Amino acid sequence: MPLVNVFERINSEYYQLTSAEKKVADYAVIHQQQTQFMSISELAEEAGVAEATISRFCKRLGYKGYSAFKLAIANATAGRMDHSAAEAGELEEEDSVEGMCRAVYRSDSEALAQTLELIQADAVRKAADMIVSAGRVLCMGQGGSMILSQECAHLFSTIQLNFTAVMDSHLQAIAASQLTPGDLVIYFSYSGSTKELMKNLQIIRDRKARIILVTRFPKSPGAAYADIVLQCGSREGPLQGGSVAARIAQLYLMDVLFHEVCRRDREGCRARQELVAEVLSDKHI
Template sequence: MAENILDSITKQYNSLTRSGKKLADYIFANTASTQYMSITSLAESCGVSEATITRFCRGLGLSGYNDFKLALAKCERISNLGDPSDIPQTINAEDDFDTMCHKLHASNIVSLNETLEHLNEKTLNQAIDLLSAARHVYCFGQGGSMVMAMEAWARFSTTTSNFIHIEDSHMQTMAAALASPQDVILFFSYSGSTKDMEEVLELAEEQKTPIILVTHFPKSRAAEIADVVLQCGYSESPLQSGSIAAKVGQLFLIECLFYGYCRKNPGIRAAARSATAQAIAKKLL
C-alpha cells in the first residue's frame, strides 16, 4: 500500500470497474466527509453496493472499510497532536491551557446539542417501555463502547437489580443465546459495525430478544437488526477513536433513559434509590 491512500486510488483508477470508478470519484470529491461515514451511508451516497466498497478496500491492500477510513484520515491534514485539523475544536500543541479547555468544552457542547437534535420522543419512549417491562436488561458493548454499557448498568443499578453488565464478548454471546423475548439487550456501539457486535445481535434476533441500540450511525449493520435505535451526536474521526465528546452524547441518552424509567413507577424507584444511597453512605468516611 502506498503511503498516501489517495495516490494508491489514483494509480489504480484506470483498472477499476465502472462502480469502482464511481466510488473513487466520490471519495476524491468528498475526502474529508467520507472518513466520518458508515459503509452503508457511503454506499447510498455514491450509488454502489457495500460489497463493491469492501472489494475496493481490499484491492488497495487494506483489511476492510474501517482500515480504509483510517488510511483516509491519515492522508488528510492533521494537527501536531494527531487529530484532524479541519474542525474548530481541534487541539494543537501550541494551544495554551485556557484555549485547550475551551475547545474541549466546545466539543462536548456540540455532542450534547447534536444528540438532543436527533432525539425522538416516540423512539425514546419505546426504549423506556422495553426497559420497564424487561425481566433482565443486558448492557453490552465492546472496546470503548463497553465502558458506556458499564455506565448504563451502574446508573440503573441505583434503582433496580434487573440490569446486568457483561464485559467479555464470549460471555455476551452465551447470554444472548440464552436470552428470551422477556429480556432486553441494551447495546452500545458508536460505529454500529463490528464483528463481535454482529455476532451477539444476530443471536439475540434469533431468540426474538428486543434490542435497543445506541449508535452514531442509524444506517449501520447494527441498526438493521435493532428494534429501537437511539442516535448519539458528534462525528468522530478514526484518529479520534474513544474521544470523550463522543461518549458525552451517549451519557446524555443514558440519563434520559434512566429518568424515563424512573417516571414509570416513581414511588418504587424513589424508594430503591433511597435504599441504595443509604447503603453506600455507610461506606463513606
C-alpha cells in the same frame, strides 16, 4: 432540500453510500469550511473521485445538485468559526492551556447539542417501555463502549434489579444464547459496525430478545438488527476512536432514558434510590 443539518444527513446515510461517495462525505465533513467554496471539479480532485460521483452523492442526500449541497454546507457553518479541528479533538501546537480548555469545551458541548437535536421522543418512550417490561436487561459493548455498558447497568441498578453488564465477548455470546423473548439487550456501539457486535446481535435476534442500540449511525449494519435505535451526536474523526465527546453524548442519551423510566414510577424509583443511598452511606468515611 432536506431540513436537517447536511452533516447529520451525511452521517445518517453514510453506510448507504458507495466507497467513492464515502470519499466525498469524508472530505466534506473534515473540510467543512473549505468545501463550500470549491467547484465540483476541485472537490472531485481533492476527494479523488469523478465529478459524476459528486453529483450522485448530492442527489442521494436529497439535494438537486452540487450548488444546493454547497448552500446547505454554508447554512450549516454560518456564523461559526472554523472549529473543525477542535471538533475532531485536534489542537494546534501553539494553543495555550486556556485555548485548549475552550476548544475541548466546545467539542463536548457540540456533541451534546447534536444529540439533543437527534433525539426522537417516540424512540425514547418505546425504549423505556421495553426496559420496564423486560425480564432481564443485559448491557453490552466492545472496547470503550463496554465501559459505557457498565455505567448503564450501574445507573439503572439503582431503580431495577434486572440489569447486568456483560463484559467479555465470549461471555456476551454465552449470555445472548440464554436469552428469552421477554429479555432485552442495550448495546453501545458508536460505529454500529464491529464484527463482535454483528455476531452477538445475530444470536440475540435468533433468541427473539429485543435490542436497543445506542449508536452514531442509524443506518449502520447493526441498526438493522435493533428494535430501537438511539442516535448520539459527536462527529468522530478516524483518529478519535473512543473520544470523550462521543462518550459524553452517549452518556446523555443514557441519562435521558433513565429519567424517562423513572417518570413511569416516580414514587417507586425514589424509594429504591433511597434504599441504595442508605446502604452506600456506610461505605463512606
